[in-house]
Amino acid sequence: MTTVLGLYNYWIVIALMMIGFYVVIAASNLIKKIIGLNIFQTSVFILYISIGMREGGAAPILKEGVEVYANPLPHVLILTAIVVGVATTALGLSLIVRIKEAYGSIEEDDIAEKDGSL
Amino acid sequence: MNQALSAHLPALQVIVPLLAAPLCFLLRRPSLAWPFAFVVTLCTFAAAIALFNQTADGTVLSYHMGGWEPPWGIEYRIDRLSSLVLLLVSGMAAIAMLYAGASVAEEVPRDRQILFYTAFLLCLAGLLGMTITGDAFNLFVFLEISSLSTYILISFGRDRRALTSAFQYLIMGTIGATMLLIGIGFIYMMTGTLNMADLAERLPPVYETKTVRAAFAFIVIGLSIKLALFPLHIWLPNAYSFAPSVLTVFLAGTATKVALYALIRFVYTIFGGDFAFGQVPLQYILLSMAVLAVFSGSLYAVFQASVKHALAYSSIAQIGYMVIGVGLFTVAGMSAGLLHLFNHAIMKGCLFMAVGCVYLRYHSVSIETFKGLGRTMPWTMAAFVIGGLGLIGMPLTSGFVSKWYLVLAALDHGWGGFVLIATIMGGSLLAVAYVWRIVEAAYFQDPENDENVEAPLSLLVPTWILALATIYFGIDTHLPVNAATGAALDLLGGTQ
Amino acid sequence: MLLVTALGAVFIRDLFAVIMLFGIYSLVSAGFFLDLSAPDVALTEAAIGAGVAPLLMLATLALTREKTTPQPRAKRSIHTSLLPILVVTMTGAALVYATFDMPFIADPAGPAHNHVAPRYLQASGAEIGIPNVVTSVLASYRGFDTLGEVFVIFTAEIGVLSLLGFLADGSGRQYWQFEDTANLRRHNILHVVSKALIPVILIYAFYVQFHGDYSPGGGFQAGVLFAAGFILYAMIFGLQAAYRVVSPTALYWAMAIGVLLYGGTGVASLLLGGNYLDYNVLGSDAVHGQHNGILIVELGVGICVAAVMMSVFFKFSGRTAHFYDDRREVRK
Numbered sequence: 004m005t006t007v008l009g010l011y012n013y014w015i016v017i018a019l020m021m022i023g024f025y026v027v028i029a030a031s032n033l034i035k036k037i038i039g040l041n042i043f044q045t046s047v048f049i050l051y052i053s054i055g056m057r058e059g060g061a062a063p064i065l066k067e068g069v070e071v072y073a074n075p076l077p078h079v080l081i082l083t084a085i086v087v088g089v090a091t092t093a094l095g096l097s098l099i100v101r102i103k104e105a106y107g108s109i110e111e112d113d114i115a116e117k118d119g120s121l
Numbered sequence: 122m123n124q125a126l127s128a129h130l131p132a133l134q135v136i137v138p139l140l141a142a143p144l145c146f147l148l149r150r151p152s153l154a155w156p157f158a159f160v161v162t163l164c165t166f167a168a169a170i171a172l173f174n175q176t177a178d179g180t181v182l183s184y185h186m187g188g189w190e191p192p193w194g195i196e197y198r199i200d201r202l203s204s205l206v207l208l209l210v211s212g213m214a215a216i217a218m219l220y221a222g223a224s225v226a227e228e229v230p231r232d233r234q235i236l237f238y239t240a241f242l243l244c245l246a247g248l249l250g251m252t253i254t255g256d257a258f259n260l261f262v263f264l265e266i267s268s269l270s271t272y273i274l275i276s277f278g279r280d281r282r283a284l285t286s287a288f289q290y291l292i293m294g295t296i297g298a299t300m301l302l303i304g305i306g307f308i309y310m311m312t313g314t315l316n317m318a319d320l321a322e323r324l325p326p327v328y329e330t331k332t333v334r335a336a337f338a339f340i341v342i343g344l345s346i347k348l349a350l351f352p353l354h355i356w357l358p359n360a361y362s363f364a365p366s367v368l369t370v371f372l373a374g375t376a377t378k379v380a381l382y383a384l385i386r387f388v389y390t391i392f393g394g395d396f397a398f399g400q401v402p403l404q405y406i407l408l409s410m411a412v413l414a415v416f417s418g419s420l421y422a423v424f425q426a427s428v429k430h431a432l433a434y435s436s437i438a439q440i441g442y443m444v445i446g447v448g449l450f451t452v453a454g455m456s457a458g459l460l461h462l463f464n465h466a467i468m469k470g471c472l473f474m475a476v477g478c479v480y481l482r483y484h485s486v487s488i489e490t491f492k493g494l495g496r497t498m499p500w501t502m503a504a505f506v507i508g509g510l511g512l513i514g515m516p517l518t519s520g521f522v523s524k525w526y527l528v529l530a531a532l533d534h535g536w537g538g539f540v541l542i543a544t545i546m547g548g549s550l551l552a553v554a555y556v557w558r559i560v561e562a563a564y565f566q567d568p569e570n571d572e573n574v575e576a577p578l579s580l581l582v583p584t585w586i587l588a589l590a591t592i593y594f595g596i597d598t599h600l601p602v603n604a605a606t607g608a609a610l611d612l613l614g615g616t617q
Numbered sequence: 618m619l620l621v622t623a624l625g626a627v628f629i630r631d632l633f634a635v636i637m638l639f640g641i642y643s644l645v646s647a648g649f650f651l652d653l654s655a656p657d658v659a660l661t662e663a664a665i666g667a668g669v670a671p672l673l674m675l676a677t678l679a680l681t682r683e684k685t686t687p688q689p690r691a692k693r694s695i696h697t698s699l700l701p702i703l704v705v706t707m708t709g710a711a712l713v714y715a716t717f718d719m720p721f722i723a724d725p726a727g728p729a730h731n732h733v734a735p736r737y738l739q740a741s742g743a744e745i746g747i748p749n750v751v752t753s754v755l756a757s758y759r760g761f762d763t764l765g766e767v768f769v770i771f772t773a774e775i776g777v778l779s780l781l782g783f784l785a786d787g788s789g790r791q792y793w794q795f796e797d798t799a800n801l802r803r804h805n806i807l808h809v810v811s812k813a814l815i816p817v818i819l820i821y822a823f824y825v826q827f828h829g830d831y832s833p834g835g836g837f838q839a840g841v842l843f844a845a846g847f848i849l850y851a852m853i854f855g856l857q858a859a860y861r862v863v864s865p866t867a868l869y870w871a872m873a874i875g876v877l878l879y880g881g882t883g884v885a886s887l888l889l890g891g892n893y894l895d896y897n898v899l900g901s902d903a904v905h906g907q908h909n910g911i912l913i914v915e916l917g918v919g920i921c922v923a924a925v926m927m928s929v930f931f932k933f934s935g936r937t938a939h940f941y942d943d944r945r946e947v948r949k
Contacts, residue, residue: 012722013716013719013722014713014716015620017709017712017713017716018620019620019623020709020712021705021706021708021709021712022620022624022627024296024704024705024708025627025701025702025705026627028296028701028704028705029701029702032632033288034632034636034674034677034678034681035632038636038639038674040292040295040296040299041639041643042623042642043296043299044295044299045643045646045662045666046623047299047302047303047306048646048650048662049646049649049650050303051306052650052653052655052658054306054309054310054727054729055653055655055729056653056654057725057730058724060654062654062655062656063654063738063749063751064748064749064750064751064831064832065738065741065748065749065750066748071725072738073654073655074729074734075734075737075738075750075754076315076729076733076737076754077306077309077655077729078655078657078658079754079755079759079762080258080762081655081658082657082661082751082766083258083262083762083763083765084261084302085658085661085666086661086766086770087262087265087766087769089669089670089773090265090269090769090770090772091265091269091295091773092670092673093773093774093776093777093929094269094272094273094291094773094776094780095288095291095292096673096674096677096933097780097781097933098276098287098288098291098780099288099677099681100677100681100780100781100933100936101276101284101780101781102284102285103680103681105281105284106281106285109681114285118285129887129892132883132892132893136883136884136893139764139768139880140880140881140884142768142771143872143873143876143877143880144873144877146775146873147869147870184892184893185892186760186761186892186893186894187757187758187760187893187895187896188892188894189757189758192732192733193733193737194758194759194761195759195761195762233779236775239775240772240775240776243768246768250765258759258762259761259762259765262762262765262769263765265765266765266769266772269769269772269773269776270772270775270776272776273772273776273779276776276779277779307715309729310720310729311719311728312728312732313728313729313730313731313732313733314732314733315733323728323732327728330718331714331715331717331718332716332717332718332719333718334715335712335714335715336715338711
């Protein structure tokens with residue numbers, strides 16, 4: 004896959020992103036929304052890592068005799084972003100648990116119904 | 122020692138509340154948590170005052186985290202704009218904390234109070250970190266700290282709808298943050314740097330590229346969600362309404378303001394006004410959204426059954442005023458927008474505090490509850506009236522000052538300016554309507570019970586501090602006007 | 618592959634399958650990261666995306682699953698079905714538009730490779746003295762971001778605690794027998810295998826922790842691995858047994874101490890006359906200082922992450938037990 008050149012790679016990433024984004028806004032099940040959010044974020048991670056890729060670059064661990072490395076900065080940023088993502092997921096899921104307990108449902112439509120006109 | 126302290130002040134501004142959070146968590150005694158958190162917010166406020174004074178003459182402070190010079194390391198950068206926002210955020214935090222003692226004791230179960238204060242400190246540190254940082258990615262990290270803690274704090278509300286509003290905010294906020302992340306990724310791709318000052322230098326050669334334009338769009342949209350700019354505001358009314366009272370006060374005074382700050386930072390400092398207003402039609406978009414925000418927010422506010430909802434919609438309208446100022450792309454407009462940012466935080470804080478007092482007594486904030494409160498809670502309602510007059514923009518309140526500057530700034534803009542002035546006037550008339558409804562219920566209808574149930578002093582004192590500040594800044598406009606103008610000059614310098 | 622799994626998430630209604638697909642999606646992404654020379658990210662994505670996140674989702678599913686089959690829904694209005702497609706298409710179009718002026722992927726002339734990044738690759742050997750550049754950037758050059766990241770984790774834990782119970786922790790202790798893994802506990806083979814496996818996982822976690830300077834890994838990945846080993850223990854031997862080994866209170870202390878270890882390192886460098894998180898002042902010379910600093914902050918990250926992951930798992934599964942028990946009562 005590394006040999007795929009040009010922009011093709013980015014387009015795949017964009018397709019993934021949009022699938023995730025679609026799931027977030029269109030799904031009515033709350034867990035599914037969270038999954039969509041995760042797909043959305045993971046594909047942004049792929050975008051970043053693609054930015055960091057460099058032709059013929061080795062993993063950024065310094066070694067004798069290796070001249071070309073991948074760019075380490077996007078890797079660092081994405082490590083941080085992955086952590087932020089899982090933190091958001093954990094929080095979102097615990098909210099879902101509480102919503103289930105309070106409303107008896109995790110379907111958006113049911114919840115809206117139970118809150119009446121709101 | 123003193124010198125060393127002031128040299129590290131930028132770092133301390135953020136790490137004091139940040140590190141205080143786990144310490145607060147370790148206290149394990151609810152009775153200790155509040156005094157501890159209160160002292161921390163006071164220290165933070167003191168640091169912000171010191172920074173404000175250091176930068177008042179236009180000095181720009183730069184602090185290198187880890188000793189690495191930018192753009193390799195993370196830089197903290199404080200100019201007149203960031204120090205003004207720091208002052209506002211930490212000041213509001215200190216006053217909200219003063220209010221929190223009695224309010225949290227009533228609204229949050231005892232075994233979770235420690236968590237509440239811990240999350241509050243994290244939220245404060247996140248907002249301050251967003252304001253002070255000179256690094257685009259660091260801004261994202263601190264945005265997430267403040268957002269996550271805000272979702273938590275909202276879910277502390279007693280109504281079960283607090284949970285769903287927190288969830289809705291979590292989804293929208295995360296989409297916004299992810300868009301910001303995409304935008305930052307794009308500009309990193311085109312420039313190879315994340316430092317804001319460095320970005321500002323390296324972006325102009327690639328202005329023409331589609332990537333940078335798209336990056337700009339993603340960043341503006343991502344931040345507009347956090348800012349609750351119309352039509353991306355739908356998370357705000359419920360989030361404000363179902364959150365615990367203290368949090369509503371704090372959020373209304375700070376969270377959207379910091380998001381606006383971040384927007385200004387990206388638009389004016391990083392991309393530069395010439396790009397944002399010259400090559401991209403940002404002005405039309407921002408101004409038309411702002412006009413719609415003022416009208417729709419105010420209209421909705423008139424028809425709400427809950428006072429908290431009415432005030433929340435009014436916030437959406439007020440954000441519209443600020444964005445009008447920011448979108449004018451002149452020094453006068455920018456300083457009027459910033460001035461309104463400052464004044465509105467104080468007025469809204471005062472109003473939500475008064476509502477919190479009512480909630481404490483009646484456990485409801487519907488407009489029905491407010492019947493006859495002028496008699497049973499005279500001090501609370503008097504403060505409410507002062508805040509309400511500020512929202513309308515009566516002379517002698519700070520709301521008048523900022524709207525006056527806004528009108529003056531719009532006058533320079535020909536026909537478009539008249540539309541804006543009409544919007545400001547129309548919004549103010551609608552404000553009369555929604556404030557009057559509440560005041561009418563409080564003063565011209567009979568209470569169900571004549572008993573005097575005035576709120577305790579511990580809530581009234583902070584409420585009145587903000588009420589008096591609303592009047593004070595309406596008469597002595599020296600401090601905010603100078604600060605806002607200075608900040609606007611820093612941002613727009615050459616394009617005056 | 619990625620596209621297939623992601624599309625699956627759109628069309629499949631069964632949540633269990635969707636969660637599994639998401640796990641596969643993450644695992645494939647992790648393989649992709651490895652392929653793109655990002656082993657650190659790959660390790661993390663595998664541990665988080667294919668491990669922790671699906672586990673939490675499954676726990677949530679167990680807590681919220683309805684036994685009744687969902688009734689057929691009234692057809693959703695045009696507003697709710699068209700709007701998302703419109704928004705997504707516009708966003709996607711903007712993104713594709715953006716790609717047309719992008720430097721080609723992996724092009725060494727791309728600006729991303731030529732401004733800030735080269736210094737990390739060229740100078741970190743001399744300035745920090747460790748081979749793994751990702752660790753150098755993570756813990757030192759951009760150490761403040763990582764401090765923020767640890768605080769994000771801490772914040773999430775505060776949220777989980779406030780939502781799923783904090784001091785009222787007795788629930789987990791009382792209702793530890795929950796149905797899902799009760800069967801697991803009876804399998805002798807599982808016991809033997811896991812008793813052999815868990816120590817290996819824990820030792821590997823320590824390796825990842827302390828070898829992060831030389832090979833992919835570091836505090837974050839180690840913390841997740843350590844927690845994974847522990848969670849395995851809890852699933853097989855029961856929550857109560859796990860509580861006997863590590864009490865929730867100990868976890869609270871551990872996570873706060875982990876965070877403070879990182880933040881405190883920064884304060885130490887302040888006291889020694891450096892800027893916040895400037896490790897140069899922490900040793901006899903700059904390189905030693907950097908070594909010490911990175912060692913300590915990575916340890917802080919590891920402790921905090923491990924404690925948070927374990928505690929979050931306990932909260933979710935403790936809640937499960939509680940929930941099942943409630944239902945049993947209802948049934949009676």
